[in-house]
Amino acid sequence: MKPETKKRLVILGAVIGCVLLGVIIFYPRSYAKTFYKTGYCCDTVISLTIVGEDEAECRRILEEAYQMCLAFEADVLDRFSAESEVGRMNLQQSRLLDTGVASQKETYQISATLQALLEAGVHYGKLTQGAFDITIAPYSDLWNVTEEDFKVPSSSQIETVRSLVDIASVEISEGNVSLISRQQLDFGGLAKGFLCQKLYEFFKAEGVTKAVINFGGNVCIMGEGRVGIENPFGKDNIKTVELEQGYVSTAGIYERGVEVEGVWYHHIIDPRTGSPATGDVVSATVVTQEANAGMLADIISTTCVVLGREAALEFLDELWRQEPKLEQVILVLQDQSVVVWEPEGV
Amino acid sequence: MKALRKADVILFGALLVLSGLLLWLLHWYHAGTEVKYLVVTVEEEEVARIPLTEEGTYGIRIEDTGVVVEKYSAEESYQNVFVLEDGTVRMSEAACPDLLCVKKGIVQELGIPIVCLPHGVVLLLQ
Numbered sequence: 001m002k003p004e005t006k007k008r009l010v011i012l013g014a015v016i017g018c019v020l021l022g023v024i025i026f027y028p029r030s031y032a033k034t035f036y037k038t039g040y041c042c043d044t045v046i047s048l049t050i051v052g053e054d055e056a057e058c059r060r061i062l063e064e065a066y067q068m069c070l071a072f073e074a075d076v077l078d079r080f081s082a083e084s085e086v087g088r089m090n091l092q093q094s095r096l097l098d099t100g101v102a103s104q105k106e107t108y109q110i111s112a113t114l115q116a117l118l119e120a121g122v123h124y125g126k127l128t129q130g131a132f133d134i135t136i137a138p139y140s141d142l143w144n145v146t147e148e149d150f151k152v153p154s155s156s157q158i159e160t161v162r163s164l165v166d167i168a169s170v171e172i173s174e175g176n177v178s179l180i181s182r183q184q185l186d187f188g189g190l191a192k193g194f195l196c197q198k199l200y201e202f203f204k205a206e207g208v209t210k211a212v213i214n215f216g217g218n219v220c221i222m223g224e225g226r227v228g229i230e231n232p233f234g235k236d237n238i239k240t241v242e243l244e245q246g247y248v249s250t251a252g253i254y255e256r257g258v259e260v261e262g263v264w265y266h267h268i269i270d271p272r273t274g275s276p277a278t279g280d281v282v283s284a285t286v287v288t289q290e291a292n293a294g295m296l297a298d299i300i301s302t303t304c305v306v307l308g309r310e311a312a313l314e315f316l317d318e319l320w321r322q323e324p325k326l327e328q329v330i331l332v333l334q335d336q337s338v339v340v341w342e343p344e345g346v
Numbered sequence: 347m348k349a350l351r352k353a354d355v356i357l358f359g360a361l362l363v364l365s366g367l368l369l370w371l372l373h374w375y376h377a378g379t380e381v382k383y384l385v386v387t388v389e390e391e392e393v394a395r396i397p398l399t400e401e402g403t404y405g406i407r408i409e410d411t412g413v414v415v416e417k418y419s420a421e422e423s424y425q426n427v428f429v430l431e432d433g434t435v436r437m438s439e440a441a442c443p444d445l446l447c448v449k450k451g452i453v454q455e456l457g458i459p460i461v462c463l464p465h466g467v468v469l470l471l472q
Contacts, residue, residue, distance in 0.1 A: 008354060015358045019365045026369060034472045038387050038459065047470055049457030212457025219458065226455045235436065235451035255446055 032210075037062040041069040042077065042191050044216035050203065051210040051223075061206045068202060069195050076113055077191050079137065079184070085114050090137065090184040097181075105171070105178040117187055117194065118172050124190075124299050125167030127322070128315065132303045133167045133271035137184035142274075145188075145267045150258040152265055158274035165271050193249060193298020196220045200294060217250040218298055232282045233336050241287050241328075249297035251305050252283030252332075270306045279308020280334045287328040296325060309333060316341045381456050381471045384435050388413045389466040398471075401431045403438065406467060425465045435460065435469055 035058040036049045048065055052058040078084040082091055089108050096106065110118065121134035138161035142153040164183045171178040179185075187194075192215045199213050200220050210223035219227050222245050228237035232254040241248055253276070257266035270277040284304035286297040300319070304312040309331055316329055320343045329341040374380070386394040388408060394415035396404070405424035407414040418427055426447070427439035434454040437447040442464040450460050453471065460469040 008351075012354070012357075015361065019361055023365055023369060031373075034456070036385065036457070036470055036472055038468045038470065039390055045459065045461045045463065045468060047457060047459045047468060049470070049472065212455075214457060214459055225457070227458060228453060228455055230449075230451055235449070237452065240455075255449070256444075 033058075035059060035062060037066050039066050039070075041066075042073050042188075042195070042216070044192065045214075046216070047212075047214045048199065049212040050208050052208065061203070061208065065199055065202055068198065072113075072195060072198070073191075076111065076117075077187055079186055085111060086185055086187065089179075093179060093182055093184050104181050106181055107176050107178045109175060110177050115172065115175065115177075117190065118170070118177055118185075120190060120194075120295060120299075121185075121187065122167060122170055122172060124296075124303075125170075127319065128303050128307075130167060130272050131270070131306045131311075131315075132189060132299055133165055134185050134187055134189065135165050135167055135170060135179075135183055136189070136269060136271045137186035138164050139269045139271065139274045140186045140188065143265075143267075143269055143276075145256075145269065150256075150265065150267070152258075152260050162274060165274065167271075189302050190295050190299050192216045192218045193247070193295040196247060196249075196298070197292065197294030200291065204291075217252070217301070218294065219248045220294060221245055221248070229285050229330060230283070232332055238330070238332065238338055241285075243287065243289055245291065246287070246289035246327075247294045247297040248285060248287050249294075249301040250283060250285040251301035253277065253305060254282055268302060268305050272306075277306045277308070279305065279311075281305045281308055281312060281331050282334055283332045284312070285330040286326055287330070288326050290325045293325045296323070300326065300329070304329060304331060309339060313339070313341055317344070320344070381433065381454070383472045384430055385470045385472050386415050387468045387470065395472075396430060398430065398433050403427060403429050406465075408465060408467075426462055426467050428460075428469060435471065437462065437469065440465070 032051050032053050034049060034051050036047060038045065038047045046069065048062050050058055050062060074084060076085045079086050079090050081087040125133050142157055144151045164180065169180050196213055196215045196218045200222065203211050203222060208222065212225050213220035221243050224244055226240050226242050227248040228240045231238045232252055251268065253266035253268050257264055266276050268277050281304055284301045286301045288297050307315055312331065324343065331339040333339065382398060384396045384398060385392055386406065393413040403418035404415055405418045405422060406426040407422065408425050425441050426437060428435055428437045434452045436452045437460050440447050440462055442462060447460050447462040453460055456471055
């Protein structure tokens with residue numbers, strides 16, 4: 001062999017060796033994969049997606065997250081179960097005789113979780129001047145909003161319970177809540193957003209860096225993600241929101257409802273009238289990147305539908321002055337136009 | 347002395363580029379953040395996992411003996427029919443009264459489901 005050829009072979013060998021070494025060094029030991037879990041909670045479908053490397057660990061986190069939601073519903077929120085805190089309280093309230101005296105109040109002991117929910121409910125109830133109201137339960141029952149067989153009550157039925165739907169009368173003190181006799185609570189307007197936020201906190205504590213939580217119309221994004229906003233009038237998307245982290249919550253009157261004698265009744269009841277909201281907003285999507293605004297996003301999306309465009313835009317400006325948390329609110333109107341609210345000066 | 351010829355340099359270069367490409371490809375393929383599959387679950391059970399590259403129209407048939415997810419055939423009847431194309435999914439037909447899943451339209455984002463509550467069907471991009 002010529003020395004020249006030998007030299008070339010050595011160099012070739014060295015280069016191949018270097019490349020191999022490089023591949024071995026840079027070849028990742030494990031890869032991030034996507035894991036998911038679907039299930040039912042609070043009358044809606046939830047889907048949890050997380051990205052991680054350790055399969056067993058990811059599956060454990062997903063299972064625990066799901067069980068946390070179920071436990072929360074069963075122990076605190078489920079208003080149709082005598083086992084839950086809210087259910088028990090509502091049952092006791094329903095057994096009371098109507099005293100007809102508004103000042104007559106019943107006091108109940110409450111857990112720290114329920115206290116937090118009640119405080120949020122009362123706070124936003126007052127802020128929205130009753131357009132969002134957790135004492136809406138009698139109306140929810142009359143219209144049977146959570147069930148498949150939606151009912152249309154008579155106006156006298158609505159009149160009978162009107163005095164009970166009054167967030168201003170709810171009093172909270174440390175560990176206690178006082179309600180008017182027969183008044184009942186329904187956290188359907190904020191529970192999904194609250195749980196989205198709880199899931200976010202749980203994932204964060206578990207060290208998850210990328211996740212997508214879908215809880216009914218409430219989406220929570222961790223570590224960059226996209227959410228398409230549905231067009232209520234077609235099958236395309238109105239736009240796609242991209243965010244680093246945060247919540248995208250949509251409420252709409254186009255999904256659930258029933259047509260009775262030519263009139264379309266939907267499931268978002270205006271607590272101020274006791275009937276489905278009559279505003280011009282067909283769907284409202286709230287976008288926020290604040291980690292603690294999941295519940296707020298849920299509340300405000302529903303509130304915007306109840307208020308209608310003009311009042312909603314005014315309210316959003318006022319809310320921004322008090323709590324600058326929302327980044328964007330997208331309203332789709334009856335005439336198919338789209339109005340986007342963004343905070344002033346941002 | 348001429349230990350290295352031009353052809354050798356080109357060979358080394360090509361080798362380097364090729365291995366780099368291979369690494370990058372492997373990495374891209376395994377990375378978890380890209381949507382790669384459509385997962386079909388019925389009553390919380392995964393019944394099918396279809397690569398997004400296998401575009402087409404699919405039918406979901408729910409029978410007592412189990413769930414069948416197959417390429418759509420006009421002779422069969424299905425509870426739900428969905429279309430997979432361009433990395434997006436949409437429910438095109440559903441044998442249910444509310445048709446919420448059909449109204450949902452096109453979805454192309456990771457973790458955002460299309461839900462058919464009456465049949466317990468969830469389509470999820472993963």
